[in-house]
Amino acid sequence: MKEEAIPLIDAAALRPGRPIPLELVDAVDSACRGMGFFTVVNHAVDTGLISNVFAQLKSLFDLPSAEKQKIEIHKSPFMRGYFSEGADKSDGVLGDIKEGFDMATDLPVTDPYVRAKLPFYGPNAWPAALPDFRHVMTDYHKQTLAFGKDLLRVFALALDVPASYFDEKFTKPMAQLRLLRYPSIKYRPGMPIGAGEHTDFGWITMILQDDAGGLEVQSTSGAWIKAAPIDNAFVVNVGDLMQRWTNDRYKATLHRVINTSGRVRHSAAFFMDPDYTAKVECLHSCQSVRTPSKYPPILAGEYMDKRFLETTTFRETEAV
Numbered sequence: 001m002k003e004e005a006i007p008l009i010d011a012a013a014l015r016p017g018r019p020i021p022l023e024l025v026d027a028v029d030s031a032c033r034g035m036g037f038f039t040v041v042n043h044a045v046d047t048g049l050i051s052n053v054f055a056q057l058k059s060l061f062d063l064p065s066a067e068k069q070k071i072e073i074h075k076s077p078f079m080r081g082y083f084s085e086g087a088d089k090s091d092g093v094l095g096d097i098k099e100g101f102d103m104a105t106d107l108p109v110t111d112p113y114v115r116a117k118l119p120f121y122g123p124n125a126w127p128a129a130l131p132d133f134r135h136v137m138t139d140y141h142k143q144t145l146a147f148g149k150d151l152l153r154v155f156a157l158a159l160d161v162p163a164s165y166f167d168e169k170f171t172k173p174m175a176q177l178r179l180l181r182y183p184s185i186k187y188r189p190g191m192p193i194g195a196g197e198h199t200d201f202g203w204i205t206m207i208l209q210d211d212a213g214g215l216e217v218q219s220t221s222g223a224w225i226k227a228a229p230i231d232n233a234f235v236v237n238v239g240d241l242m243q244r245w246t247n248d249r250y251k252a253t254l255h256r257v258i259n260t261s262g263r264v265r266h267s268a269a270f271f272m273d274p275d276y277t278a279k280v281e282c283l284h285s286c287q288s289v290r291t292p293s294k295y296p297p298i299l300a301g302e303y304m305d306k307r308f309l310e311t312t313t314f315r316e317t318e319a320v
Contacts, residue, residue: 004219006227006235007031012042014150020157028151029158036238036253037217039230040206044150045143047232049136050208053268056136061099061181061266063129071125073102078114078122079314080104089311090256091196098194098257101179102314103137105172113172118276119305120174141177141270144206148175148272151204151236159246160285169278174202174304175271182214182265187258194257194265200239201307202273202300207235212265218254227255241274241303244295247286276301 009027014020031038060068060082071081080102086095103124107114113121126134149170153163182194194214209215215227215235227235243252259265274280278300282293308314 004035004221004223004225006035006217006225007038008230009038009040010042011040011044014147014154015044016150020154020163025154025157028154032155032158032238032242032250035217035220036251037227037255038236039227040234040236041230041232043234044147045140045234049140049143050232052132052136053140053208054210054266056130056133057101057179057181057266057268059130060101060127060133060179063127067127067129071101071127073125073314076122076125078124079119079308080122081125082127083314086192087313089196090198092198092311094192094196096195097183097185097192099181102176103141104174104176105141106138113276118301119308120176120273120276120301121172137177137179140268141175144177144270145173145175145272148204148206148270151272155204155242159249159283161283166274169274169300172275174273174276174301176273178269178271180267180269182212182257182259182267184259184262184264187260194259195255197254197256198311199252199254200237200271201304202239202241202271204239204242204272205237206270206272207237207267208232208269209235209267210265212259212261212263214257214259214261214265215267216256216258224256239271239273240307241280241300244298245280245283245286247282247291247294249286273304274300276304 068082073081073083083100088096090096106124152166156163156165209229211229216224219225238250238252240252242250280300281297287293
């Protein structure tokens with residue numbers, strides 16, 4: 001039997017002001033109905049910027065422990081900053097063998113969402129020892145978010161709703177950028193790994209990875225297949241909120257990271273998630289008399305917050 005492969009999709013035609021080709025819509029729809037993962041090449045994010053992102057994230061994780069602890073995520077009431085191995089539990093049980101850094105749109109404490117103490121909104125924590133880090137990551141976050149909003153139109157058409165349907169759900173999105181470093185390990189079943197088996201919580205995730213490999217996806221047959229690294233490409237996957245929105249038409253797929261390459265693995269995961277206040281309910285195009293809605297309506301942020309509490313220790317803050 002031929003092994004399943006993660007679909008490869010060329011997004012060169014997906015640019016603002018251009019009509020969206022039906023072939024692109026069909027390719028995304030097919031990938032999401034099947035494996036729930038696809039790899040995007042020729043996207044709109046600047047490749048020179050991507051090189052700078054990898055350079056800066058490597059510099060971040062190479063900082064002395066004392067410097068990283070200055071921006072430790074448990075000190076932030078906004079869940080921003082650096083976290084060490086074990087702080088994140090992808091499978092909800094075992095602490096992952098990875099370091100990370102979380103950031104999102106940099107909002108002042110006077111912002112209405114921040115003043116209301118909604119999770120996922122607030123100011124970022126920046127490493128003082130890396131003067132270019134803030135600029136590079138802010139630019140990358142901005143460009144990736146813009147590309148993610150272009151993808152909203154593709155998904156809308158694939159789901160038989162107007163191209164602008166999801167725009168109002170992403171006016172102030174919970175779009176988080178997570179930088180990651182995974183040491184190489186000797187894999188033993190039942191022991192902690194880089195990232196335990198999990199589905200992502202939100203709409204979609206767009207992952208940049210270096211050439212170390214290690215990302216594995218569960219195929220429709222239940223086998224684990226490797227997401228082969230491709231320079232400057234995004235590995236995109238469906239999250240739980242999209243699965244609920246589409247009444248299981250699109251499936252959030254189990255995946256994990258096992259880095260046995262013999263060297264450190266770096267990646268950058270961009271979580272393209274809707275506004276905290278966005279109402280997630282089954283699309284009319286995804287339900288019928290034969291396939292009624294399986295999930296009750298929820299607020300995106302409340303669902304995301306619940307899942308974060310189940311899988312991280314980030315709320316154990318020292319700050320007030």
